[in-house]
Amino acid sequence: MSCNIQMDLETVTGWIGQPHMVKKIEKTFGKEVANMQNYTTLGTPGFKLVKASDESERIDDDLQSRFRAGVGQLMFLIKHSRLLCPR
Secondary structure, eight states: OOOEEEEETTTTEEEEEOHHHHHHHHHHHHHHHTTOOOOSSSSOTTOOOOOOSSGGGSOOHHHHHHHHHHHHHHHHHHHHOEEEOOO
16 A cells, blocks of 8 residues: 655645545445435434444444444544644
8 A cells, every 4th residue: 555645835734645545446336325414513413323222223243343343444534644733
């Protein structure tokens, strides 16, 4: 995998990004999130997670696996893509 690095000497900042990783995530999960509402906050306002009260409310193993894979890919992207600013 490769990273794109951009430097702005005028503002003395840099950017490290991985557009190939973003495209991979879009390709894998694009249809599932295409029509979802965008928020500027970190979480959906008013949304609460609750433990399933019985087996019929649980998410099946395949969907749980896809969710974990998506979260892992997003965490990798966040960890390895960033804005570099002077201290």
